[in-house]
Amino acid sequence: MNNYEKIKEVINRSGIIATDVSKELFKLSLSERENAIFDVAIASYLLEPSLGNHSLSKMSLKYLSRPFPSLPKNPSEDELSGCVSLRASILLALYPILKEELDRRELGRIYYNVELPLSSVLARMEERGVLVDTEFFKEEGKRLKKELQGYEERIYKLAGMKFNLNSPKQLSYILFEKLGLPKIKRTKTGVSTNQEVLEKLVPYHEIVELLLQYRETEKIRSTYIDALPELVENGRVRTKWCQTTTATGRLSSIKPNLQNIPPTVREGFVAPPDWVLLSSDYSQIELRIVASLSGDKNLKEAFERNEDIHTRTAALVLGIPEELVGKKEREMAKMINFGIIYGMGAYGLSRRLGISVEDANLFINAYFRTYPGVKEWVENTVREATEKGYTTTILGRKRYFESVKGADIRAAINAPVQGSAADMIKVAMVNIDKALSNKKSGMIIQVHDELVLEVTEDELTEVSDIVKREMERAVSLGVPVVCDIKVGKNWGRMEKLEKNSHGLHRLN
DNA sequence: GAGCTCACG
């Protein structure tokens, strides 16, 4: 037996306790069964998701009151083995403590049924990576560079001098001192020049419109077009899917972050010849979860009607027929629907709708009269968070709060919604991965309410059925759940996939 | 490394 085989044999016979590296073990095929692994980082994450960092040194101090030994520089063989075995002993000691704590707080289920199996799914997503059209990035880079040079020249001319356009400090000097524009909002260190401020300054000076365009283009160029190709290896980027980072239960993604790619840049993520990309996204999942958690009759019924939820909301709130709901009314309802998910108050709504706080209050009151169950749910959630010190999702994931005041009130309202949506798509991912285990196709990206898969053309019909079914039935909400499926040769240009009368899929 | 800004859901 070589070392690899020895290690594999031990792991699958005795089990292994690891941290943060369960994905690596799966990648190396070192683990043949999930229950051969206990990942202390994932356990610690479920126990304290707001911690952000579940390093062994933190866990060791917290649960064992023991420092985590650091490796000396240029260690001797003895020092090395001493340190490593000390570290291993810490892992070993953490295992029973974390396991018992998971059970005590009823987090064992979500650990064993969702998070642990998910870590192997994420491992496979990392291994597969995403194919990148480097030519697209090259050409787009050239085009944006030219476009930016045009903005720069005109901006310098209007400013009467050259300056560093990427420096908010210098820009603020130009706008508010040199050109004398009104100061709208301040930051900790000076005067804000953010997009919201610039939009208000547009009528004052023609430089502002150019600045907005420059900012938008420069963002795309610097963050995406220039940075992404640096991370391509053998034609693919392999993001790291972070499973123990967010306070709510969502995933995050780094190097590169594939969860904030703008539509224009999505074109650069492509399928190989004879493959397509398939994207399936939940429709209004967070609001459906609000309907489910609150049990509000009217909100549930609104979804059962399968009409546009914002239009329906506007009609109910304003007491008018849906045919009379115009753009403005729908926009207002959409704002409140979103606002609810974020725990927004009258002040926030008034600012976003450009109306008075009094009017915003009227709308919110009318909204809660329409959906009284939602109002009750919000109040109960905040009360529970205060009394128990945590909020809970549909699968029992918890987020802890020390005292629920200020911004924490809103976070406490949002956490069960955002977290339940995360629970749901995670379950879907585990089930889809299982259903695709004997296929060539596989998942490559998750963006909170969207899954992207790389699919061979011959598997398209079957895979799209699996994805849609597993996403919609991942967790039973008692409210209809709908996913829309799109297909294309790249992530940017996709067409809706519809079922025709023969049950066959076709591209429109 | 902090602060600002901004991309996504």
Place this chain on the structure above:
DNA sequence: ACGTACGTGAGCTCC
């Protein structure tokens, strides 16, 4: 009693 909409990651400037 609210610094007044939640959750992320990353590039850039400046100290």
